[in-house]
Amino acid sequence: MNLDKKIFIAFDHAVEHGPSVYKNIDLNPLRIANIARKGGADGIMMHIGAMKYVLEHERLPKKFVKIVKLTAKTPFSDKELQTLVTSVREAHEIADAVAYTVYVGSPYEHEMLRELPRVKEEARKYNLPLMGFMYPRTKSRYHVDVVQYATRLGCELGFDFIKTYYTGSRETFEEVVKTSFRPVFAAGGPPKSDDNAIKFVKDVMAAGAAGTTIGRTVWMNENPIKLLKKLSKIVHGD
Numbered sequence: 746m747n748l749d750k751k752i753f754i755a756f757d758h759a760v761e762h763g764p765s766v767y768k769n770i771d772l773n774p775l776r777i778a779n780i781a782r783k784g785g786a787d788g789i790m791m792h793i794g795a796m797k798y799v800l801e802h803e804r805l806p807k808k809f810v811k812i813v814k815l816t817a818k819t820p821f822s823d824k825e826l827q828t829l830v831t832s833v834r835e836a837h838e839i840a841d842a843v844a845y846t847v848y849v850g851s852p853y854e855h856e857m858l859r860e861l862p863r864v865k866e867e868a869r870k871y872n873l874p875l876m877g878f879m880y881p882r883t884k885s886r887y888h889v890d891v892v893q894y895a896t897r898l899g900c901e902l903g904f905d906f907i908k909t910y911y912t913g914s915r916e917t918f919e920e921v922v923k924t925s926f927r928p929v930f931a932a933g934g935p936p937k938s939d940d941n942a943i944k945f946v947k948d949v950m951a952a953g954a955a956g957t958t959i960g961r962t963v964w965m966n967e968n969p970i971k972l973l974k975k976l977s978k979i980v981h982g983d
Contacts, residue, residue, distance in 0.1 A: 748905075750955065753789060753959075754959065755789075756777045756790065759795075760818075760819070770964070779803075791813065811841045812841065814878075815864065816857075816878075837873055842873055844875075849898060850881055877908070879907055888912070889918075889921065897924050906955065907927055908932055909930075914948065922954055931957045933958065935961065942976060943975060945957075
C-alpha cells in the first residue's frame with residue numbers, strides 16, 4: 746500500500762469520548778464514509794463494528810483504504826491504557842490496514858508494549874500494514890522532543906506508518922518527520938475553523954509528512970465535503 750500523500754478520515758470518537766459529547770452531530774458511520782468518499786479522502790479509520798456496518802450498506806471505491814483500529818479505551822476509565830479489542834485475524838477479512846495504540850509515557854505503557862509482538866506477528870501473517878498511534882502521555886505531550894521520541898519509538902518497534910500529535914508548527918513538526926524513517930501522519934486533533942484547518946494541513950505537508958488522519962474538523966463542519974475537498978487537494982499537491 747502506497748502511503749505517500751494520503752488523507753484519512755478518523756472516526757473512533759464515539760468510543761473514545763462517547764456519543765453524548767456529539768449530541769448535535771450525526772454519528773452514523775454511513776455519513777462519515779460518504780463524507781470521506783465524496784470529499785476525496787484516501788480512506789477511513791474506524792472500529793470494526795462501524796466498518797462492517799459501512800461495508801454492509803455501501804460499496805467503497807477499490808483503492809479506498811479501510812483501516813480498522815484494534816485498540817480502545819472508554820471515557821469512564823481513569824487508566825491511560827488502550828486495550829486490544831479486535832484481533833488482526835478478525836480485522837483482516839475487511840481491512841486494508843490495522844491500527845494499534847501506544848500511550849508513550851503512561852503508567853500502563855508496558856501493558857500496551859507487551860501486547861504488541863503478537864499484533865505484529867498477526868499483521869505479518871495476514872500481510873496487513875500496521876499503523877501505530879504513538880500518543881505521548883506526559884505533561885508536555887505536544888512538545889517537539891516528546892512527539893519526536895514517540896514517533897521514532899514507533900519506527901523502531903516496527904510499525905509500518907505512524908500517527909502522532911502535531912507539535913504546533915511546521916518547523917517543529919519537520920524535526921519529528923526528519924528523525925522518523927517510516928511515513929508520519931499528523932493527528933487532526935480538536936475541531937478547527939476552515940482557515941485553521943487549511944493552515945494545519947499546509948504546514949503538515951510542508952514539514953514533509955506523508956499526510957494527516959483528521960476527524961472532528963471535517964465531520965463536525967457545516968460543509969464537511971466542501972472542506973475535505975480543499976484539504977485533499979493540499980495533501981495531494983493539487
